[in-house]
Amino acid sequence: MLYAPSFGVVAMLALPLSWPLENRQVVLIGAGAWAIRKLTLLNRTPAKITVFAPLADLADAHARWPEASELAEAALIIVAFEDRAMAEKGAALARTSRAPLNVVDFPDLSDFHVPAIIDRGTLSIGVATGGTAPVLARETRRKIEAAVPPSETEVAAFATALSPRLRELLPNTDDRRRVWENVLQSPAAELARTGKIDEAVELALALVNVPRTGVVHLVGAGPGDPELLTLKALRLLSEADVIVYDRLVGDGVMDLARRDADRFYVGKARSNHSVPQEQIHELLVEQARLGKRVVRLKGGDPFVFGRGGEEVEALRAAGIEVHITPGVTAALGCAASAAVPLTHRDHAQSVTFITGHAKDGDPDNNPLLLDWSALSAPHHTLVVYMGVATSKILSEKLMAHGRMPDTPALIIENGTRPNERRTLVSLSTLADTVAANPPKGPTLVIIGEVAALYKDQNAIAGVVEEAVRLNA
Structure with a gap:
């Protein structure tokens, strides 16, 4: 199997756990609004709840501090006082028991933290920040609640x-x-x-004995930023039994996938097809025939220079059900990230996407078969995918067919990602720039009058930054 190396992730400060409370004793020691909120939460569980309210401000509670013997059988203890000194006293009493302790809003006194909770009956969802940012947990809970209907x-x-x-x-x-x-x-x-x-x-x-038929979803992962995934793509990633992904899938996207899904890395680089396309077809068919839900995850959009059409043909020929979920293609994502419009009433009335990568990977023996005259027209934006290796041929052909040498060209490497790099050059210097500092990540080139708007926007940003600095 072709499993990928795991992506690096930020370590969790705490491990969210689910704690069964049926027929178990929970002790609450507290006062005021904090204690009331915790009691409201506990009353939604099947626990046996005992409440101690030393300030005598809670109904149906023991109006005193607990004795050590009254804490001995507790499955857990919660202390809820706004006053730090009272919270410390309650924590000290709780420590006479071996029960795990939560002191509300004082994580340094606690053994565990109670997460922000979405309550859907026996389905409960907890959002935790290790006790460091409870407001962030509550805001995140609010967003999740909107996505998890009461039904x-x-x-x-x-x-x-x-x-x-x-x-x-x-x-x-x-x-x-x-x-x-x-x-x-x-x-x-x-x-x-x-x-x-x-x-x-x-x-x-x-339905128990009805065999499940396999299905393949071709899913666009966007240009790199995980937040550019569509909602449907995110859902399919969470449901997949198998994920087959390539090297253009941005870091962080796979972190959103189902944890126990089988993962197959089938990445390709120029002149280094670690997994031939035919073998990818065989893998998709094989996994689907096992009755699995397969996500074929592709950078950008599956049908824009992503060989999605070839994979659909192979799957349909094998009798496999296949569905397509579009993604934000690199041209749109990278241009937007750089604030460069691909069309503009003053600068470009049309746009064309082309690939600079010949089918057999050898541009010298298999030159790009393109309508160079049409592509060289002024006021026309040209977006080149995979054009690093053929940048010399591209620029020479365009200039030979009438595109001006000073036509702006914007090189965008790792577009929409944290390590994005942009370089504005002219068509005549494009090849030399690429040769002098070869991009290592996925790279897109925008050629045309609109590319100059990147320089204009940077100039405006520079003036604003300088004004802020002088007035600081």
């Missing part, structure tokens, strides 16, 4: 009812996982969302 409460109830039935029918964990993945994408889950839990369970059980 998921019904799906959670459906899953709770179905789970013991599936355990009886399917003792093997892998078998159950495959059925769950099938069921949660089936009409049974949609039926559950309407509140018809019993009917949904029966429908799901009827």
Whole structure:
């Protein structure tokens, strides 16, 4: 198997955990609004709750500090005081027990932190920052709540009812996982969302022995920035059993994929096709025939110089179901990142995307077959993909067919990524610039009058920065 090396990630400050509380004792020691909020949260759990309120300001609570013996059986203890001295006293009492301790808003006194929680019945989602930024956790929770509809409460109830039935029918964990993945994408889950839990369970059980057919999704990953993924691409990455990806997929995109998906790296570089295209076709067909949901993840858009058309043909010839999810292609993403419009009423009335990469990878023996006269017209933007190796041929052909040598050309390396690099040159100096400092990452070249707008915008930004500096 062709597994990729793992991407580097920032270490988590804390490990989010799910803590069962059914028939277990939880002790709350506190006062005021902080204690009320924690009590409201605990009352949504099946825990046995004991409350101590030394300031006698909470109803139905012991109006005193607890005795050590009253903490001995606690599964966990929460201390909630706004006053630091009171919180420290409560923490010291709690330490007489071995129970894990949370002191609200004082992470240095705590063993664990309570995350910001999205409550969907038996489905609960926690957002944690290791106790360092609770407001950030709450804001993130708000965004997630908008994406997880209240109807998921019904799906959670459906899953709770179905789970013991599936355990009886399917003792093997892998078998159950495959059925769950099938069921949660089936009409049974949609039926559950309407509140018809019993009917949904029966429908799901009827699907247990229905074999799952494989499918391949060709998904555009955009030019590099993970935030440029479409919502559909993000969902498919979270559902995939298998992800087949190339070297143009930006760092951070794979961090958003399902953690336990099988990952196959099939990256290509110029004159170094580590995995031949035919072998990629075979891999996609093989994994789909195993009944898996396969995501073929491609940088940019699958159908813009991404060989997506070839892969669709191969999959359909093999009888495999295939779907396409478009992505932000590099031309659009990189131009926008540099604030360069590809069309402009004063500078360019048309735009053409071309590849500078000959099919067999040898531009000398297989010259680019393009309409150079049309491409050399003034007030026309030319966006060149994979044009680094053929930059000399491109510039010579364009100038020979009438494009002016001083036509602006903007070289964008690693567009939309943190290490993006831009260089504004002229058409006549393009090849020498590339040869003197060869780009190492994915590179796009924008040729035409609009490229000069990058210089103008930088000049304006420089004037503003200088004014700010002088007035500081």
